[in-house]
Amino acid sequence: MVAVVNSFLEELANLYLFVIRFFKEVFTPRYELSELAKQCFTIGYKSFPLVAITGFIMGLVLTIQSRPTMAEFGATSWLPAMVAVSIIREIGPVITALIFAGKVGSGIGAELASMKVTEQIDAMEVSGTNPYKYIVVTRVVAATLMLPLLVILGDAVGLYGAYVGVNIKGEVSWTLFWYNVFQKVVFSDVFPALVKTFFFGFSIAIISCYKGYSANSGTEGVGASANSSVVFGSLSIFVIDMLAVQITDLFFTP
Template identity: 60%
Template sequence: MNVFSHIISPLKLFIVEIGDLSYFSLRFFKEVFKKPYEFQEFLKQCFYIGNLSLFLVTVTGLIIGLVFTLQTRPTLQEFGAVSMIPAMVGISIIREIGPIITGLICAGKVGSGIGAEIGSMRVTEQIDAMEVSGTNPFKYLVITRILATTMMLPVLVMYSDFIAIFGSYLVESTKGQVSFTLYFNQVFNSLEFSDLIPATIKSFFFGFAISLVGCFKGYYCSKGTEGVGVAANSAVVYSSVFLFIIDFIAVLITNIFVQ
């Protein structure tokens, strides 16, 4: 009986939390079109989420391109297929590696930051003070951050894709003496709209999931300062899991329509 209780109790908590998260997302869609629109706060969050994540995304994208090419080049060289590296790198990074890695990086940085920031405001009663003063904290804190992350993540993904492909070019220009123009021409010639559009669309869903979970965990934070750490940590874990689920669903749908 104890074994079943250890399994059933966390499962019940998980189902309840999914229900609360669903209600939270419905509240977002209900209030996002209502006035007032916190446009200044939205632009501020776009700056924080986009600009302050730029360095980490740049370093990550560059390393992905370098390592991916260094790992695959010897194998392709055995089969005399080194000329296929630009096409292989471009398709794999733009279709899958770029969006999911950038999403995970942002889940760790942006998701945890949102959870900790809103969670600290909850435990220090700043959200309650906003409600007393007549400000809608949900519109000011939640809606602006969700919209900003949803809009900025695709931009970060496209930037990360370019940096990763550029990192791959650096390896090829050193090992194979390939020109910049030739390398990128081969990359773009191998790409189709069926590669770009699904990757861009799922990036919007990645951004929405990351910010939604971060805001949810922070907005309903409890247990004082300890709860802030729990909110930040669980925001990263939950959003990372949601990213893989969304990615799996996106790949299934893409395969159905492409075939």
């Protein structure tokens, strides 16, 4: 038991040092802008189709599932607003971040672990270059910037899914749907939800980079890194979300 606690605390301390190093490296030259652009393309653009499909289904299903309860209270006209608030405040950011952790987090964890076990990171180090800056900083910055964009796009597609869902058993025009949505969605729904996605993106990428960078030798280490990147990345989303909800409640709820 003591050994398990020791190992957990040691892991936590190493992750802390890894994060501190990120903040030291990110503001000091040299800036790897071309690699950052490449990572933004890989992490952001290439994840969009998956996020869009998930967002559409999420909006559609949520609307269909909510209709019977809303109908019971004679409030089907509130359906667009209710679904929009749910998607924008909570479901959109969390589901998109979980998809992101599964796709991007596992990819980063496996790629870096593979580079570690095939001595590619050592090769960069012995040549006198800075592998942390080139590999870790670029991926973490790209993920931190790209996830909020993906969440905005995912929310938009999710709301389109909701529009389709509303019209399966009812008839709501395009204009009326958006009028209902913007009647209820306010700044305090959008802003905190968007801010927390920066933290989601950062935590997913830094955990994945840490797991990959500190991988053990062998193919088993690569698999373990990819796996633990997703597990701890996803867990971090819920922890950050819980804290974000408390903070939002403190500042934005009347």
